[in-house]
Amino acid sequence: MEAILKRYFGYETFRTGQRELISYIVNNESALGILPTGGGKSICYQVPGLIRGGLTLVISPLISLMKDQVDSLNAAGINAAYLNSNLKAAEEREILTGLAYKRYQFLYVAPERFNQLAFRQMLNQLDIRLIAFDEAHCISKWGHDFRPSYRQVIHFTRQFDCPFLAVTATATIDVKKDIQSLLGIIDSHVIETSTRRDNLAFKVDPTYQKEKMVREYVKKHQDDSGIIYAGTRKQVEALSEQFSHLKINHTIYHAGLSKNEREENQAKFVHDDCPVMIATNAFGMGIDKSNVRYVIHYNMPQDLESYYQEAGRAGRDGLESECILMFSEQDIRLQQFFISTSDESIQEKKKEKLEKMIHYTKTTQCLQGTIINYFNPDEHLKPCGKCSNCLSQGAYDMTNEALKILSCLIRMKDSVHRLLLIKVLRGEDDREVKDYHYHLLSTYGLLKEYETKELNRFLDTLLFNGYIHEAGGKMICHPSAKEVLIKKMEVMTHYEPVNYKEKVTIKTISEVNEQLFNELKKVRKQLASDLSVPPFTIFSDQTLILFAKKMPTTKQEMIHIEGVGSYKLKHYCPQFLDCINEYLSMAR
Structure with a gap:
């Protein structure tokens, strides 16, 4: 297993929970993995998929996630493809032909594809040896992103004689039990690691001057990539107008834009052409952009699952990042209105979740601990030492x-x-x-x-x-x-709520030659542009930082750096080595 991990993904060892999940699948046993965002969920089905051979079918409710995952696999020398509504007829025919000739090791599909009889018949002709359910919380009626079409897929997948692997970053006890029941996964095959993200600093800011705070923050961190979530399309447009007036490079995303506009704006953000994305919650799930340094919620979300899913898009590369929640009483009224317009059968459950979300904004306890306790009440807690509550002095x-x-x-x-x-x-x-x-x-x-x-x-x-x-x-x-x-x-x-007004800063790079790091980013950007893929699929910021710290000058030195696999060493590393050697020669 470690040889596959190193060869294709450039890592020496597995993260917590990964090896156990992979072992179950290799032994033909179904499993459920609940790992935090950035915890390496995709590797949990990609590695056993390569070991088992044949075709791994990945069912994902997110078109954007499919493309990112396929780009990343192809960039690592692994043949992968996806089928979704974005493909042209000729492109789809080419992929179907490739499947018939067993060219692909991984196929990503949306749940809705199973509504097509021709697709289901085609699957019966393929050598499917593993079925992975990505973003598995969408299967459960108790999940915050429940998709009925996703739940219906299970009936069609039972005919295949292969194990299931379900993975998600957010699952309450109810969601976990629902997924297990639907997929027939026993308790001993559930691997749940802590939702703790030590590189994230959570902040709650009850300021009434939201616009001023956001403007000042973004201007202060103009070189960083960040997401600002607003509660309505109108609020997104209003913030965008202000940013345009201040000449802040940004883009927007909400359901009111055309499909082409949404795709174009998302590409600008993912490819680092626009560092700031202002969006409603229509944006983001499955966006595999690793170098997001901050996520600001301009309005309070409806529940902690949604908040943690969205805030967790910060710092997926493991570097220090911030998650800032701004809220007001008006936010509560807005969410209460949304609940009143939802299905009556789930309104009470939504009200309970909203109360937990409100509690998060009011608590004086560790914010990261509050989130962990919500998802896993039995986990032993400890203060994170960096959230706004931990940093404020108890009274x-x-x-x-x-x-x-x-x-x-x-x-x-x-x-x-x-x-x-x-x-x-x-x-x-x-x-x-x-x-x-x-x-x-x-x-x-x-x-x-x-x-x-x-x-x-x-x-x-x-x-x-x-x-x-x-x-x-x-x-x-x-x-x-x-x-x-x-x-x-x-x-x-505390006997009184914390009034946190401390200025926030981000430290992303320490003991790193920042000039070399920026030059390496330029090389990555050009290489990504040549290959028409997002920059992070080449190398993450974390790997570039290791390049800038260790300054490898040969392939023999570079292969030992985390994130460098055999395929990337051959196809991508020469350009980075040239950059490092050129920098060193100029520095002498």
């Missing part, structure tokens, strides 16, 4: 209360649910407390002067700082609690 020293809470939890020995712990701390005369003899503990009633709401706030602070772990609705002390119990480490919390 209240709760170290004394923390000592009492942790001491009480330890004395209760077994893991206990939150409400029972609060009852003991408050010294309540409760039957459950007495049944377990907790009223006899020395810690019984230690915090009787506090209300339940206040104790919940203290517990949340300990939870989000990693001192308490909550899984399956039960709380236990984490080993890190010793830092408070023994070392008396200070624990701060």
Whole structure:
């Protein structure tokens, strides 16, 4: 497996969760992978597809994603194609002929293609050895991007004697169980890694001067690529007008534009011709542009799934990036209106999700931790140290209360649910407390002067700082609690919401020759233009940074850099080596 990974994709080792998923597929067993954006989901079906041979059928609800994936595979020397409504008749005939002659290793199709009888009959003639469901949350009726056509595809795919692999970046417990049920995936074959993205700094900004903030931010980061999401087409147009007046290079995307306009504007952004994209949520899902340095939400989305999916388009290359959410009470009213116009059968569920989204804008706990806790309530939390809440100073020293809470939890020995712990701390005369003899503990009633709401706030602070772990609705002390119990480490919390107004900055490159990095970007841009592919399919910013840091002068040195595979070494690296050697000769 590692040999395939290195040869075609240029990586020495697999990321967390990838090897396990690939092993299931190689052993002819279906699996579900829930990996964060930028976590390498596509490799989870591309590597086993190459190992198993034959044809891998990738079902994707996103036309833009298909093209990016196929471009990337072809750039790595892997034969791939896609079938969707964007193809001309002659192009489609050429691909169908290629499939008949077994020219392709990967075929990407949209779910709607299965409505065609001729297509389904054609599939029966192919040697399909793996079926991958990309953006699998779209299969589930509980997913935030549910596509009924995607769900209907499953019936047609059951006839093939091959494993299924479903991958997604965002799946709540309900969505995960729904996907498993539909595809027949057992619990032990679900690989779910943390949604934590250590390179992302999440910010919440409740400013009333949204336009001013966005203008100043974009002007300050004019060399960076970024996305600004607005709630309506009208807002997109208004921001675009301001940017045009300020001569800020940008483009726009919303459903009101013609198909050609949308495709043209998307291409400008993906190919780095326009660094800034202003768009509604019609843009972005499946856009595999790795060097987006910031995502700004001008308006609050309807749920955390949508927010994390959109914000997660920042920093896919692993470099430091920012996700800024601006919100106002007007945003809440707008989302409530959208919910009122939706199907009555799902309105209550949408209202619950909106409440969680509102909670995110109000919480004083770690923002990254809040997102992680939403998707996986059992995951152990720790502060990210870089979000707007982590960077702001807590207003209240709760170290004394923390000592009492942790001491009480330890004395209760077994893991206990939150409400029972609060009852003991408050010294309540409760039957459950007495049944377990907790009223006899020395810690019984230690915090009787506090209300339940206040104790919940203290517990949340300990939870989000990693001192308490909550899984399956039960709380236990984490080993890190010793830092408070023994070392008396200070624990701060808030009684008032944070008013975060700190200026934000981005650091994308450290200890790198920036002049060489910019020259390498020019080489990549020209090469991508010659091949008519997006620049990031040649090499990511991260790989170019490694070039600029290590300055390889031979192919032997370059092959050891992450992101350089055998195919790219032969076809692309000579131009980059020439650039590096020319730079070094001028520097001498």
